[in-house]
Amino acid sequence: xxxxxxxxxxxxxxxxxxxxxxxxxxxxxxxxxxxxxxxxxxxxxxxxxxxxxxxxxxxxxxxxxxxxxxxxxxxxxxxxxxxxxxxxx
Numbered sequence: 001x002x003x004x005x006x007x008x009x010x011x012x013x014x015x016x017x018x019x020x021x022x023x024x025x026x027x028x029x030x031x032x033x034x035x036x037x038x039x040x041x042x043x044x045x046x047x048x049x050x051x052x053x054x055x056x057x058x059x060x061x062x063x064x065x066x067x068x069x070x071x072x073x074x075x076x077x078x079x080x081x082x083x084x085x086x087x088x089x
Contacts, residue, residue, distance in 0.1 A: 007086035011083075013081075034051055054070055
């Protein structure tokens with residue numbers, strides 16, 4: 001567990017937003033949440049992170065969300081989940 005980042009920020013961004021017109025990704029996000037490492041692994045086999053209604057299996061090598069629940073439900077069609085380093089606490 002100690003080799004995995006302790007926290008990430010998950011950003012839910014509309015998939016159709018291709019050109020953000022110079023805006024930062026976080027400006028296009030419809031929701032963001034800081035998630036914490038739980039010490040468990042999700043069904044995908046990757047470390048499980050939880051926080052603020054989001055449960056995510058994150059591949060730390062690629063920073064890819066492999067599985068995601070938002071408020072106990074699958075991600076709405078048309079949204080993509082992006083991962084970035086969590087801001088300092």
